[in-house]
Amino acid sequence: MEGSMDVKLSIGEEEVGMNTSIKEEVHEDEGGASLNNASVTARTTKQQDPAVYAAARKLADVIEGTNVGNINSTIQTPAYQTDSSAIFNFRGLPRGSLLHIAAATGESNILELLLNHVDPHLIVSQDDWGNTPLHIATKAKAFEVADMLICQAKDLPNVENILRIKNNHGNTALHEAVLARDARLVSHLLSKDLESVYLMNVHQKSPLYLALATGNSEIFQILLSHSLDPSRIEGLPPAHGVVARKRYDLLSVIFKKNMKLFTMTDSGGGNVFHLAAFLNRGHVFTLLRPETEYLAREQDNNGDLPIHIASKMGHVALIEKLHPVSRWVNGQGQTILHVAAKYGREKAVRYILRHPHLREMINERDRDGNTPLHLAAMHLQLSSLTTIIYLLLDERINPSLLNHERLAAVDIALNHPLRDARSAFAQMLLESMSADRADLIIRKPETRDKAYANIYVLFTHGMKDAINTLLLVATLVTTVTFAAGFAVPGGFNGSDMASKDDRGMATMLDNRMFQAFVISNTIAMFCSMTSVVGFMLASIAADHLAIVECLIALVALAIALPAMSVTFSIGVTLTVGKLHRLATAILILGSIFVLIITGALFSLYHIHRLRPLRPLMSRFILAFFKIFQHVHFGRLKRRKNGEQDLASPPMDGGDKD
Helix, strand or coil: CHHHHHHHHHHHHHHHHHHHHHHHHCCHHHCCCCCCHHHCCCCCHHHCCHHHHHHHHHHHHHHHCCCHHHHHHHHCCHHHHHCHHHHHCCCCECCECHHHHHHHHCCHHHHHHHHCCCCHHHHHCCCCCCCCHHHHHHHCCCHHHHHHHHHHHHCCCCCCCHHHCCCCCCCCHHHHHHHCCCHHHHHHHHHHCHHHHHCCCCCCCCHHHHHHHHCCHHHHHHHHCCCCCHHHCCCCCHHHHHHHCCCHHHHHHHHHHCHHHHCCCCCCCCCHHHHHHHHCCHHHHHHCCCCCHHHHHCCCCCCCCHHHHHHHHCCHHHHHHHCCCCCCCCCCCCCHHHHHHHCCCHHHHHHHHHCCCHHHHHHCCCCCCCCHHHHHHHCCCCCCHHHHHHHHHCCCCCCCCCCCCCCCHHHHHHCCCCCCHHHHHHHHHHHHHCCCCHHHHHHCHHHHCHHHHCHHHHHHHHHHHHHHHHHHHHHHHHHHHHHHHHCCCCCECCCCCCCHHHCCCECCCCCHHHHHHHHHHHHHHHHHHHHHHHHHHHHHCCHHHHHHHHHHHHHHHHHHHHHHHHHHHHHHHHHCCCCHHHHHHHHHHHHHHHHHHHHHHHHHHHHHHCCCHHHHHHHHHHHHHHHHHHHHHHHHHHHHHHHHHHHCCCCCCCCCC
């Protein structure tokens, strides 16, 4: 009797707690007439009576066995007859309430049996993951169980629509049905409440978008078959998801069935053509028809049109498709040439400058008065040197145009710090191609300041010093490789040779490694000599010619240095060829440092393309150390074994005479 009193007392305390919690959540417009028990958070095990928890846990195990007879017999026992309400309405189980467990079995007869004993509001209760029994039923693809729960919840007063309740992931029952790929259940849930198709989860995905993520076109067609209002769809636009996943068949379906859905924009204001231009989805533009051409003239939140996005990414084929139907200026007053020059898209710049109509953009100014050349000079870290060269070589370019800050492109470039050789050459090229800027000194008297007026002088002197340094390096390489050509490994045959044809020939002439030595030395010799001539001409030529000559000389020197390193490695290997291990070690070391030298030289121009070489070089070095370790310790081991053999007495007594 005392145990029974404890059970009743704990139930009474739970009811009091429930009433207090719910009263805080009931709105005044509902008048507080009804208590929404489903809004109460499940109590932990420690807060429940142990006897009630044990009885509920035992009944849950029986329910999972899906035997209705066993469930009935368990319910009829005295322990469950004493106070069945506390047991049946218990929500502290690891998997939620008994209704959650029954829904997971998918057995409608078990659920029907429990519904006769539980509080009706338990139908909309949520477990620790926020799932209602309907969520669990849809995950289990239990059609009859889901239908029964929907019908029961419909009659509950002042309770949120069970089909719109979200779990902790923001998923409604319709979301879960889509994830379960159950087309029949999806269709049934839609027939009960179409509103849930508009709701998004925490990942900003509506059921329609989620159908794309699961790749189930049948469910997508079912969701799309209803008359949807695209303006009410929350989260990510479904048409954008179709484009991102290259599901062009579904995009055509959207285009035919619901044009408003096709024209939806994302949070950045971009439509499907903006996204397609960014991702280079050319197939999407087959839908660029008279009724959709206006989308190509719409701006996103940044003021960009699809053609500007294509220009920003360098997609020339899309520029060609869009320019007949698109406006040429974006929200900042920039043409597609402005954008291509800003982001250093060489192919796009070259295409625009060769186009009979688009090339007229070359001297156009944006709202800040900047021409494409101004923007290229502003963004030297993004714009490649080739882009600036393309612009300056065009006969229509006027490099002396000033923006609203009264600066020419060269003035902007000279204000940038010299980060690398590319920036230096760009600044020199702009300076050499720009007209006399004496009017700048008139407009800005501060330019008469000695420190500012001598910027170009200091810059020129710096470049001259760099050219002289490189000329010295190239000369040294030429000297060394020239000497190596007449001091080859092994020397030459003397006059005492029997055959006159062999006199004066290299002794290792038939050796393949020697032939490689001669080839690499010849390459290094002539490339270094070419660079010497190039740097000599650059030191005395005009600025714009000096740039071209420097570039040619640098390329030649970049080839000569690795070739000279290869020559040295092969030469030393040939001289120690009898000691195979030493020759192998030298060859491996030489290969490693040739890679390092080559990477260091070309990193000035293509450092982003050398990333795949980094793990390769690391593995190369690791392999070398493993080989060295194996050879070194193997040698020590053999030496140690040899010493032991010398110290040990002979097996047969040895010294006996």
